[in-house]
Amino acid sequence: MPARLIKDDIYAVGAIHWNERRFHGHTYVTKRGVTYNSYLILDEKVTLIDTVRKGFERELIDNIQSVIEPSKIDAIIINHIEPDHSGAFPEILKICPKAKIYGTEKARQGLLKYYGVSGDWTAVKSGQNLNIGKRTLDFIDVPMIHWPDSMFTYSAYDKILFSNDGFGQHYATNKIFDDEVDFAVLMDEAQKYYANILWPFNALVSAKLGAISKLNLNIELIAPSHGLVWRKHIAKTMQKYLYWSSHSCKNRVAVVYETMWRSTEKMARKIVDGITSEGVEAVLFDVTKNDRTDIASYMLDAKGWVFGSSTHDGEMLPVIAGFLHFLKGSKAKGRKSFAFGSYGWSGEATKDIEDAISNVTSFDTSLRVVFNPTEEELNQCFEAGKAFALKIKNEEEIL
Ligand SMILES: Cc1cc2nc3c(=O)[nH]c(=O)nc-3n(C[C@H](O)[C@H](O)[C@H](O)COP(=O)(O)O)c2cc1C
Ligand SMILES: [Fe+2]
Ligand SMILES: [Fe+2]
Structure with missing residues (x-):
């Protein structure tokens, strides 16, 4: 040039x-x-x-x-x-x-x-x-x-x-x-x-x-x-x-997850449905299919951060672990979060997620299901998403 x-x-x-x-x-x-x-x-x-x-x-x-x-x-x-x-x-x-x-x-x-x-x-x-x-x-x-x-x-x-x-x-x-x-x-x-x-x-x-x-x-x-x-x-x-x-955020939610056999993904989709049923924007990111760079850009001003991972060998899955490691460095403030995931017998992933970025966000009670989620469990995911959206909306009104 x-x-x-x-x-x-x-x-x-x-x-x-x-x-x-x-x-x-x-x-x-x-x-x-x-x-x-x-x-x-x-x-x-x-x-x-x-x-x-x-x-x-x-x-x-x-x-x-x-x-x-x-x-x-x-x-x-x-x-x-x-x-x-x-x-x-x-x-x-x-x-x-x-x-x-x-x-x-x-x-x-x-x-x-x-x-x-x-x-x-x-x-x-x-x-x-x-x-x-x-x-x-x-x-x-x-x-x-x-x-x-x-x-x-x-x-x-x-x-x-x-x-x-x-x-x-x-x-x-x-x-x-x-x-x-x-x-x-x-x-x-x-x-x-x-x-x-x-x-x-x-x-x-x-x-x-x-x-x-x-x-x-x-x-x-x-x-x-x-x-x-x-x-x-x-x-x-x-x-x-x-x-x-100034850490300003929009009334929107990033739902970021990793899955092996799609059980956690099914949960993620229902959570998104629950959030959006309240008129709050939500974007679903499979962390293995999106560039970390793009997810971080969306999250920069998203008030809600929701993370899902199934449990693998007693840990959260490795790609989301890498992503959270990156987010930990953001020094973000003022976010609301919860963790979710499917597991088989020990289910450490949700706790892992919470521990990984406790410096940048605080977590509501996590949501876990064993193996493939039932209809009832999927409804719980929907309700959790809805409740989360309400919380985000209400807080904005207070601000
Ligand atoms: C290689 C491998 C290791 C696993 N390790 C664990 C484990 O340590 N603890 C546990 O609770 N579940 C473990 N699981 C079970 C998965 O968490 C369970 O199958 C879950 O439903 C997978 O959800 P997903 O379809 O969203 O990946 C493991 C599964 C695989 C395939
Ligand atoms: Fe430069
Ligand atoms: Fe530089």
Whole structure:
């Protein structure tokens, strides 16, 4: 993808990883691919903001080259050292001999650990800035959103916030701006990204958004290092970040289960029927057939979390166990849950489920049946779903 102008003298020069399908090891299924955005500013000091993943150096360098000779780069800003943004850094350092590097002290330490090089480094933090000619770039450190080294860079001259992983989406496209793609797809990817990357940091995100809003920045573009540049929907994405980070939930329920011989699945279907009979939205997820990434995205703002598993060798089944292990890290709040499942003789699965994520939700009494559920037991499942939906609705009224 060639370099693209996003504002006068500012080019997107990053790379597109069209067919990346597993990001962060196997934790994030990126079914629309990934981009590694990097921005080149032509001013008195030619400045590069962030680099790309290792393996994409050529694309980045070619893009820079199409605009300006890379050796002319005077400043490189490292907003975040994770390898998807810093992998090309050592190569870029070699071809930009006069470049001075700016980032947090944590970023410098991290780059040294990864690559053994950090270049001619100036440590920066919130309140400090860099004049590059017409522009003064302000640094806003955002520690633990989502790594200790993370920061944003703001150009008041251009009214652009370079937000690195903040406001990102994993969405490979040759389009550059939010209004050039389908809005529903964009927001779906933004929510998935939040749920899978930023959810554990809600408190920090919320506090930082508050602090940033006090700075009264004039923002016309948010240029993240993944996905589309926000131009038309800035208010919408900000509002969504406020909503997600405040643990707000919709009146809806995710019913997530795993089964061997479908007894637990029969229970799950009846529970869903019971929930929806009260007019509450419920989605049934067989955890073995859905990407964890998508289920987590739905659960991000679902008030009800219901989990089912049959018992296997004295434990819950392994795929749901993995999913719950992932959810445990979300640090979610304000959910309502219950566990259910079919078993043969010992039935540990429901207790296993409760124990696995007791840090993020509290459980009502569980529902268990031996082997294949009878009609009467299926009715109990329906009633349990109905009662659960009522509880969710009533609580919303109190709020
Ligand atoms: C390999 C295997 C191991 C099992 N281990 C247990 C067990 O340790 N404790 C128990 O209560 N049931 C155990 N069961 C019985 C199942 O939990 C029971 O058949 C249940 O109805 C399966 O529900 P499902 O159709 O939703 O998978 C086991 C079944 C299989 C196939
Ligand atoms: Fe990151
Ligand atoms: Fe990233």
